[in-house]
Amino acid sequence: MIKLLKYLKPFGTAIVGIFVLVFIQSIADLYLPTLMADIVNKGMIPGNTHYIWRLGGIMLVIAGGGAVAAITSSFLSSKVAMAYSRNLRSKVFSRVQSYSLNEFDKIGTASLITRTTNDINQVQTVLIMVLRMMVSAPMMGIGGIIMAISMNRRLTMILAIALLILVVFIAIVGQRVMPLFKFIQSKLDKLNLVSRENLTGIRVIRAFNRIDDEKRRFDEANLDLTNTTIKANKIMAGMLPIVTLIMNLTGVAIIWFGSRYIDLGDLQIGDMMAFLQYAIQIMMALLMLSMMFVFIPRGEASAVRINEVLDMAPEINDPVNPKKLGDRKGYIEFRDVSFSYPGAEKPAIHNITFSATPGEVTAIIGGTGSGKSTLINLIPRFYDVDKGAVLINGVDVREIPQEILRKKIGFVPQKALLFTGSIIENIKFGKEDATEEEVKQAAEIAQASEFISGMEDGFDSEIAQGGANVSGGQKQRLSIARALIRRAEVYIFDDSFSALDFKTDAKLRTALKKEIKNATVIMVAQRVSTVMEADRIIVLDQGEIAGIGNHKELLSTCNVYREIVASQLTEEELA
Template sequence: MIKLFKDLKAFTAGIIAVFIFVFLQSIADLYLPTLMADIVNNGMLQGDIGYIWRVGVVMLAVAGGGAIVSIISSFLSSRIAMGFGKNLRNKIFSRVESYSLHTFEEIGTASLITRTTNDITQIQTVLVMMLRMMVSAPMMGIGGIIMAVSMNRGLTIILAVALPILVIFIATVARKVIPLFKAIQKKIDKLNLVSRENLTGIRVIRAFNRIDDEKKRFDEANLDLTNTAIKANKMMAAMMPVIMLIMNLTTVAIIWFGSIRIDLGDLQIGDMMAFLQYAMHIMMALLMLSMMFVMIPRAQASAVRINEVLDMKPEITDPLNPKKPEIQKGYLEFKEVTFSYPGAENPAIKDISFSTAPGEVTAIIGGTGSGKSTLIYLIPRFYDVDHGSVSIGGIDVREMAQEDLRSRIGFVSQKAVLFTGSIMENIQYGKENATEEEVKHAAEVAQASEFISSMEKGLYSEIAQGGVNVSGGQKQRLSIARALIRKPEIYVFDDSFSALDFKTDARLRTALKRETADAAVIMVAQRVSSIMDADRIIVLDQGEIVDIGTHKELLKNCDIYREIVASQLSQEELA
């Protein structure tokens, strides 16, 4: 947690101000019992009304000043904690954005959400407590002891008995409750995971009639978290009555033995009353410290989880001196490329070599698990190759800045992803400063104009979260429009026409041919009819290239391609 608190340097002035105000508040709190003792001893017992008024006004001023500085310190500490939390969330989000897909999947979406929200909230809560209590609790405790001893040394024996009992009890509870608080964070992760899967997979759950099973799974995770939280809070709840009992017994003891000393003439009534308040200050200081030390381990567990995110070094980084392709723009080459997913026994793709130039269409086809998507993920450096090289314009992609590399690519993923906002904003995601005319042109080429114009607000119609208010084919066309508006050097389509009907598919391919005439096109497809006109077709099987050629060449020479074609086209279409 100390590592995270290094970022508090930006709030140094505010922290110093909080400490000063808390110090002044503690001074005021410690001074009030002494003033009260003076009023009782020198005013009430002596019948001096004037003295009572004079000291009473001072008490009011001290109490009012203490209240004002308390409000200011609370405001400043809350502001510092919220600002620190905001900066930390930004830092985590920025770091996660730099992760490779493998690193992202290793931590998990649900856990990252918990770390960005709940874990940071825990640290914010403890930070507020520390800013308020780091000065206040020690000062109240030490100052209270000094003032109590100055009032009457004899009565301090009661504190010498009560305080160790209080410390031992608090330490015992803390030892049992701290592991439970650590476990709660992991159980929140699990609950978030189940919730997210249920919400994102609601269609599948309903389609397979597994609503009751998912409710049961959620109830189990929820109950597990609830039981752990109840167990921890029961201990915390039980702690307060016991502490109050110890404090009340201490109060009774002070009054009992104090009254004896008053009767003997060794103690004044006002001093006993002040001693009683100082004893309460000391015990409250211990209580504040105990609460802080109980909360710190929970925040520490959260800090460890946050540091895991911040310390995890991105696997894919920019080179120190990035290069830019000056010639052969849009020329893409794979040279003996091999790539394995972490922990996999066999490479996902092996010894892949081919090249494509601007104006050419290269199609990739193969069975499920043949490595088609993996291959194209290497182009924008979603992953880095194990052996060989992927180059654009003669420059290895690992020698290029990621931003520059990806600005040259128009990527359409297998799963069409849309964001909340208007259709216009979703298409402009590919080019932020695109004009409305450019957006309309991209939509027209992507065959999306027809359904966009039928919507009430046209381009300004809202897309719901996850794009649930448009069909799969409409999502794909909007994703294609988003890539087209960039006018990149290389277009990558990862099975991006699967949800389109044959008529729309044919129109789209015709329009794309004109639009992408000056760019290289890489197209992954399951549908043979989408790639028959490609300049070259790469047939993959178990991660290796079986053959490369045109549609006609492969029909003659490649058995696997013939099998794929025969499974999709009739004899008349083949002829």
């Protein structure tokens, strides 16, 4: 957690102000019992009304000043903690944005959400406690002990015994509860993971009638978190009554022995009352410290998880000395490229060499798991190659700043993803400053204009979260429009026509030919009908190139391609 304190630098002045105010509050609280003792000893017992009024007025001023200091310090500490957590959330989010897909896979989306929300809230809670108690608790404890000793040394022995019992009890509680708070965060991760999978996969769950199974799975994760939290809170709930009991018994002992010392003339009534107040202050200070030591481990566990995000260096970084791109716009080349996912037994793709030039359509086809999506994910540098090089315009993509590289690419992912907002906002996601005419043209080419015009608000119609209110084919067409509006040098279609019917697919590809005739087009597809007219077809099999050529060439030279064609087309269609 100490590593996260560096983010408190912008709030240095406010923190100093908080500590000063807490100091004033503590001094006021420590001085009040002494004044009360003087009122009893020198005012009430002798019957000196004037003295009572004078000291009573001073007590009111000091109590009021302490209250103002307490309220102001609480306000400032809450404000600092909220601003700190806001900045920390922003830093974590920015860090996550710099991750490659590999870092996302390592931590997991559900865990990243928990770390950005719940973990930062835990650190925020601890920070508020530290700001308000770090000065107050030690001052009240040490100051109270000094003042109590000055009142009566013999009564201090009772206090020392009570404090020893209290310290032992708090240590036992802390030892039991600290590990539980650490477990709570990991169990919260699990619950978030199950919840996220259920919410995103609701269609599949209902389609396979697994609602009851998923309920049981959620209940298990929920019950696990609940039981651990209840166990921790039970221990914490039992802490306050026992501490209160110890404090009350201490008070009874002080009054019992104090009354005997008063009879002997060794102690005044006011001093005994003040001593009792100091004893309560000392034990409350110890209780505050114990609360800090209980909650700090929970904040520490959260801080470790936050630091893991902030300290994880992205594997993909911009080059220190970027190279200028060549004159051949959109020229793509793979040179002996191999890539393996972390922990995989064998490469996902191996020794891939080919080139794709502007004005041509390069199609990639192959069986499931042959490495098609992996191959195209290397072009925009979602991953970096293990061996070889991917070049665009004659320059290795690792030597081009990521922003410049990705501006040259119009990417349509395999799983069409839309964002909450209007249709026009989703299409403009590809080009923020696009005109209304450009949006309509992109939608027209993507064959999306027809269904958009049929919607109540046209291009201003709202898209639900994840595009839940449009069909799979409509989502794909909007994703294609979003890529086309970029006017990119390279277009990548990752199986982006699979949800389209054959008629729409044909119309879309015809419109695309005219629009992107000067760009390089790389198209991943499962359907032979989609790739038949491509200038170049790359056939992948188990991560290696099984054949390169056009449709006719591959039919005569590539067995893998012939098998794919035979599985999809009849002899009449083939002829």
